Amino acid sequence: MSDAIPASDTRAAAGAFEAAHGVTQHVDVAVVGAGFAGLYLLHRLRKAGFSVVGMDEADDVGGTWYWNRYPGARCDIQTVDYSYSFDPELERDWTWSEKYATQPEILRYLGFVADRYDLRRDIRFGTKVIAANWDDATARWLLTTSNGANVSCRYYIMATGCLSAPKPPEIDGVKDFKGEVYFTSRWPHQGVDLKGKRVAVIGTGSSGIQSIPIIAEQAAHLTVFQRTPNFALPAHNGQVPAERAAQLQQDRATFREQARWSMAGVPLPPATELSFQLSDAERRARFEKLWAAGDLVGMLTQLWADQATDPEANALLAELFREKIRSIVRDPETAEALCPNDHPFGSKRPCLDTNYYATFNRPNVTLVNLRKEPITAITPSGIKTGQRSIDVDVIVLATGFDAMTGAITAVHPITGRSGKSLTELWAHGPQTYLGLTVAGFPNLFLITGPGSPSVLSNMAVSIEQHVDWVVDRLIELRAAGFTTVEATETAQAGWARHMADCATLTLHRLANTWYTGANVPGKPQGVMPYTGGVGPYRSICNEIASKGMLGFRLTGPTVAEQCNDGEVVRLQPDVRLVLNMLAQMNLPPIESMGAQGARDFIAEFNKSRPAGRPVGEVKDGTLTGADGPLPYRLYRPATPGPHGIVVYFHGGGWVLGDEQSDDPFCRDLCRRSGLIFVSVGYRHAPEHRFPAAAEDGLAATRWVAEHASELGSRPGPLMVAGWSAGANIAAVTCQLARDRGGPEIAGQLLVCPVTDCRFDRPSYSDNAAGYFLTRSLMFWFWDIYCSPADRSDPRVSPLRGKLAGLPPAYVVTCEFDPLRDEGIAYAEALQKAGVAVEQLQARGHFHSSFPMVDVVLTSASGRAQMANALRRFAGLGQDNQSQRSDPTTFNAAAE
Ligand code: N01
Numbered sequence: 001m002s003d004a005i006p007a008s009d010t011r012a013a014a015g016a017f018e019a020a021h022g023v024t025q026h027v028d029v030a031v032v033g034a035g036f037a038g039l040y041l042l043h044r045l046r047k048a049g050f051s052v053v054g055m056d057e058a059d060d061v062g063g064t065w066y067w068n069r070y071p072g073a074r075c076d077i078q079t080v081d082y083s084y085s086f087d088p089e090l091e092r093d094w095t096w097s098e099k100y101a102t103q104p105e106i107l108r109y110l111g112f113v114a115d116r117y118d119l120r121r122d123i124r125f126g127t128k129v130i131a132a133n134w135d136d137a138t139a140r141w142l143l144t145t146s147n148g149a150n151v152s153c154r155y156y157i158m159a160t161g162c163l164s165a166p167k168p169p170e171i172d173g174v175k176d177f178k179g180e181v182y183f184t185s186r187w188p189h190q191g192v193d194l195k196g197k198r199v200a201v202i203g204t205g206s207s208g209i210q211s212i213p214i215i216a217e218q219a220a221h222l223t224v225f226q227r228t229p230n231f232a233l234p235a236h237n238g239q240v241p242a243e244r245a246a247q248l249q250q251d252r253a254t255f256r257e258q259a260r261w262s263m264a265g266v267p268l269p270p271a272t273e274l275s276f277q278l279s280d281a282e283r284r285a286r287f288e289k290l291w292a293a294g295d296l297v298g299m300l301t302q303l304w305a306d307q308a309t310d311p312e313a314n315a316l317l318a319e320l321f322r323e324k325i326r327s328i329v330r331d332p333e334t335a336e337a338l339c340p341n342d343h344p345f346g347s348k349r350p351c352l353d354t355n356y357y358a359t360f361n362r363p364n365v366t367l368v369n370l371r372k373e374p375i376t377a378i379t380p381s382g383i384k385t386g387q388r389s390i391d392v393d394v395i396v397l398a399t400g401f402d403a404m405t406g407a408i409t410a411v412h413p414i415t416g417r418s419g420k421s422l423t424e425l426w427a428h429g430p431q432t433y434l435g436l437t438v439a440g441f442p443n444l445f446l447i448t449g450p451g452s453p454s455v456l457s458n459m460a461v462s463i464e465q466h467v468d469w470v471v472d473r474l475i476e477l478r479a480a481g482f483t484t485v486e487a488t489e490t491a492q493a494g495w496a497r498h499m500a501d502c503a504t505l506t507l508h509r510l511a512n513t514w515y516t517g518a519n520v521p522g523k524p525q526g527v528m529p530y531t532g533g534v535g536p537y538r539s540i541c542n543e544i545a546s547k548g549m550l551g552f553r554l555t556g557p558t559v560a561e562q563c564n565d566g567e568v569v570r571l572q573p574d575v576r577l578v579l580n581m582l583a584q585m586n587l588p589p590i591e592s593m594g595a596q597g598a599r600d601f602i603a604e605f606n607k608s609r610p611a612g613r614p615v616g617e618v619k620d621g622t623l624t625g626a627d628g629p630l631p632y633r634l635y636r637p638a639t640p641g642p643h644g645i646v647v648y649f650h651g652g653g654w655v656l657g658d659e660q661s662d663d664p665f666c667r668d669l670c671r672r673s674g675l676i677f678v679s680v681g682y683r684h685a686p687e688h689r690f691p692a693a694a695e696d697g698l699a700a701t702r703w704v705a706e707h708a709s710e711l712g713s714r715p716g717p718l719m720v721a722g723w724s725a726g727a728n729i730a731a732v733t734c735q736l737a738r739d740r741g742g743p744e745i746a747g748q749l750l751v752c753p754v755t756d757c758r759f760d761r762p763s764y765s766d767n768a769a770g771y772f773l774t775r776s777l778m779f780w781f782w783d784i785y786c787s788p789a790d791r792s793d794p795r796v797s798p799l800r801g802k803l804a805g806l807p808p809a810y811v812v813t814c815e816f817d818p819l820r821d822e823g824i825a826y827a828e829a830l831q832k833a834g835v836a837v838e839q840l841q842a843r844g845h846f847h848s849s850f851p852m853v854d855v856v857l858t859s860a861s862g863r864a865q866m867a868n869a870l871r872r873f874a875g876l877g878q879d880n881q882s883q884r885s886d887p888t889t890f891n892a893a894a895e
Pocket of ligand 1: 073075076077163169170171202203204205206207208209210225226227228349370375398399400401455514519
């Protein structure tokens with residue numbers, strides 16, 4: 001990078017001269033793309049004193065809005081949100097005429113921005129970068145261009161967009177067709193006269209759905225070839241909604257800031273109620289409101305909290321959509337063909353339309369359902385399906401894009417260090433760090449690259465965040481004397497893992513879409529955008545910067561190399577959100593509250609959690625403990641009985657909680673396993689110290705065994721289960737039952753168990769603080785329950801007991817839990833003693849992950865595995881039901 005930076009206009013003039021004369025143009029930064037991202041980059045880089053050249057294949061600014069000029073093209077994020085926010089004066093000086101602006105208006109806006117900051121003078125239009133090579137010796141990129149001089153730059157920034165490379169239709173015979181063929185994404189600037197013509201549209205994504213109603217008004221006849229029916233919501237376009245405009249006017253800064261920290265880049269608070277907490281009528285009312293408002297982001301995020309994560313919750317919404325389609329489209333067969341039924345709502349990009357479904361009531365419109373009669377060829381006169389030939393004059397291809405990666409790999413080759421080729425590196429799918437950088441490709445940045453929130457967010461907000469982050473870093477690196485910045489392999493692999501963890505929470509895996517690469521034959525498949533949300537992504541980027549560029553290697557000719565290597569997110573994404581939320585609450589340590597204060601706090605805390613899911617019956621009763629009656633709560637499955645039975649012990653360090661405090665967890669395990677759960681209100685310390693809880697555990701288990709048939713259980717041994725100190729009681733109960741004559745126990749489920757009084761295992765120091773259950777809280781629990789002299793008694797430290805002859809065990813431990821290592825030690829010791837043991841070591845989870853049902857969604861498939869273990873103990877087969885509403889394929893295997 002140049003030390004003394006001449007005024008950028010001098011540079012630009014020099015650049016223009018070099019370009020015109022075929023001499024390699026030298027700049028600090030080359031920016032490819034003159035759309036939303038490229039324009040803002042140029043503005044910021046120039047302001048920061050970097051010399052810059054922009055390049056774009058198009059003849060003017062606009063990016064995607066330059067090319068996509070098909071009839072009906074509009075944005076489908078409300079335009080007040082789909083705007084730059086970096087300059088309040090720019091915002092003040094531009095007013096959108098409609099809620100969802102048309103393509104010409106958006107293009108005018110981008111032209112207005114380019115003029116306002118005089119950006120065009122640094123852009124070489126009609127210029128394609130055709131190859132990019134990193135030169136280690138000079139630590140610069142050399143870009144080969146299609147037009148004029150090549151470019152040598154320190155930093156190469158691809159602002160090439162996610163949906164820029166049109167996808168060929170993969171249908172034989174297009175070249176033979178004698179009529180006119182148009183891609184929506186390359187629509188002629190002068191427009192197309194379709195009046196009186198027979199037109200075919202292939203494709204019913206956003207482009208098809210926006211253009212079809214308008215084409216139908218012009219054409220003599222329109223035939224729509226649909227492969228996958230899509231969800232479309234009426235835009236109800238018009239003026240910017242008064243309420244939204246007022247919100248923006250009153251406090252623009254807050255409005256924009258909320259968008260920056262939101263999940264989708266639009267300032268809407270997330271829905272909090274879960275689908276099953278709302279009645280049918282309430283769900284319908286919410287749906288109708290958003291349908292009438294024509295708010296796509298609202299429909300994607302505001303209905304109920306589990307709409308995008310739980311297939312059953314999503315199916316409720318999908319059915320409301322189908323009802324609407326059937327009510328609009330008169331011909332029942334056409335209506336049915338238009339009903340999306342092979343993917344959850346939102347897993348494939350839904351559309352915003354104007355009169356789309358009603359268009360199929362027109363006499364001049366026909367729908368061809370390609371699921372029933374696939375296209376076999378395009379012929380000179382039209383389109384042939386398996387059943388017929390349809391002659392047309394014009395074919396419109398609304399067949400989409402080679403999304404996310406297409407525009408990047410179109411520059412070929414891009415070679416990084418040691419001649420490494422990006423196409424080869426991405427042969428099995430794109431790999432990036434943050435979607436912004438690639439290991440082995442120093443000083444290359446991708447704006448909205450695969451791995452960034454990009455297309456799952458309001459692009460305007462994501463683009464500004466990316467650009468600000470990149471330019472801020474370049475300024476800092478320059479100040480520190482660094483000339484190269486490069487992601488490390490460790491950081492990139494960690495990002496891939498985090499991406500996968502986020503994606504398993506969503507329903508994107510259940511659809512074949514351009515998000516996953518499934519729309520392009522042969523393209524490697526996987527969810528390409530970051531699904532963790534705009535706000536969380538922003539906080540991760542900020543964390544990387546604040547930790548000295550975590551995961552990047554920085555070098556410079558006059559400074560020592562710096563590399564703070566590591567993975568930025570090792571927690572599961574929802575665990576990270578929960579812990580961040582708890583940290584923000586700045587709660588006093590639980591151990592400072594006293595036993596009663598802590599109990600009150602937990603009771604209050606539990607009130608704010610999502611209610612547990614419905615089960616067949618919930619019944620409270622009293623059983624006989626070791627020293628008198630104890631309360632219990634019974635959860636019975638909705639399936640016909642009799643069922644097997646599980647005695648459950650809640651968590652709370654022998655001090656806190658009661659038979660109801662793990663209510664959502666018990667309900668969830670009851671539903672998934674089809675077993676009765678009896679949660680026991682055993683006695684607590686300090687009122688009842690060691691060994692009260694242990695003795696109650698055995699007594700309660702005996703009582704349940706003796707009253708099993710009254711409780712609705714089938715004959716046979718029961719199971720025990722517990723979480724945390726409750727798992728300690730369950731483990732101890734198995735030992736006592738073996739030694740004291742029963743009852744017979746068929747299996748033990750131990751979730752994050754306390755098993756030993758030694759505190760020097762690594763997890764006690766690795767996870768001492770910051771993961772809710774702290775080391776000092778554990779010390780407090782131990783002190784209240786058990787005096788040091790008693791601690792090695794197997795009734796509180798079961799790891800020190802005799803382990804042979806115990807029932808089979810399923811032991812669950814969490815990576816970020818002080819109790820992790822003693823849980824693993826217990827599982828290993830059981831195994832050594834000849835007990836059948838299975839382990840689940842949950843990667844990225846914390847002590848409370850599993851009981852936090854409907855909050856830590858990534859723990860759901862772990863619970864499904866626990867339920868299946870219990871069923872195996874009970875001698876029942878694996879229950880597919882337990883996997884039914886599972887948002888994840890569990891990836892928590894031991895690392
Ligand atoms: O492309 P698409 P698009 N034979 O991929 C079908 C954004 N956008 O240009 O689903 C038959 O969504 C294909 O069928 P299937 C927005 O993010 C935004 O419409 O693969 N059919 C599908 O129906 C959007 O999601 C706006 O089975 C074939 C269609 O073509 C993204 O761009 C406006 C086929 C392609 O749909 C892409 O939208 C427009 C074949 N061989 C676009 N090949 C805004 O409003 C493909 N299809 C901001």
